[in-house]
Amino acid sequence: MILRHAAPALLGFSMAATSAQALDLKAMSDAEKVEFGAQVREYLLENPEVIIEAIDILEQRNAAAEALADKELIAANEDELFNDGYSWVGGNPDGDITLVEFMDYRCGYCRRAVPEVASLLAEDGNIRLVIKELPILGDASVLSSRFAVATKQVAGDDAYKQVHDALLEFTGEPNEISLRRISDGLGLDSDAIIAAMDSDSVTDEITRTRALAQRMQISGTPSFVLGTEMLRGFLPADQMKQIADGVRAERG
Structure with a gap:
């Protein structure tokens, strides 16, 4: 060798x-x-x-x-990555570059990435953020994602962001009682959200994201797509900012 x-x-x-x-x-x-x-x-x-x-x-x-190879994967799945019609969009919705995050609520590195992504968005100001629910760490992950997606479908994007943030800070075991406590605490309609968790529309969204992750050869969380670059794993904000600047420079 x-x-x-x-x-x-x-x-x-x-x-x-x-x-x-x-x-x-x-x-x-x-x-x-x-x-x-x-x-x-x-x-x-x-x-x-x-x-x-x-x-x-x-x-x-x-x-x-x-x-x-990653650039080719991004180009081949561009619409589903950046404009799937169902994923939550934050940051600057009109930003000149999009950061897509594949995440799992039970993932420690996803939790570590929260302040880094927030710092990046605050410092740059011209980045659009797309969150993709990719529950890969067991039944608790799936339950949490179903709850988050059901919240978005029932109560809208603002409610989703509140639940998303709460789940990333939640350290207990997700079950109907604990999830109701989260939604009740946020003033949401817990009955409607819980009832929607097993709906076909929630299942379809998670299934589509899993299929996209497979096509993108993503096997762990967090994974990011930043413009034309694939970031397979956790990165601090300053490194992501350098990559974003590099993507912009390539565009000319």
Whole structure:
């Protein structure tokens, strides 16, 4: 594996001592292969930094390939990501760049991301936020998301945001009693929300978001799409701001 990573750096060295034809391993005799192997070994022992350099180049190429693949995924799912017609939209609705967050209420890193996202939106002022419910951490996650989505469908976007924030701070076990307590405390119609939790429309919304996450190859939360960039995991606000500025710069 290491020799394969180092091969690009070794070719220049080998060409100085060996003919191009001899570098074709299939064309080498057994003796030539032994000699070539010895030359490679000697070179690596004398220049071990070449291995690190070659690995760094390989990692950069892999990262570039992954970034390009993510851009293609975003482009292929642009409408469902940014304008699905059901996800809650906040931040600056007319912002020049959109941040999409796939989140789970039981996810510790999602909770850590809350102040970072808030800081980003406050500092930038020109970012549109889309929240996508992706309950992947068990039944409690699903129950919480059903409650949040049902709130949005029954009581509207402002009520959803209140419940969304409350669920991210809630440390107990979600059940009908605790969820009613949350909605009652916010002055919402708990009976109507609880009744809507198992509705087909709530199920459809969560199912569509899960299908989108699968297409986007998202396997964990939080995951973000920021303009044309995929952010797979938690990032502090300053790093997200740099990425947002980079996306804008690419647009020209």
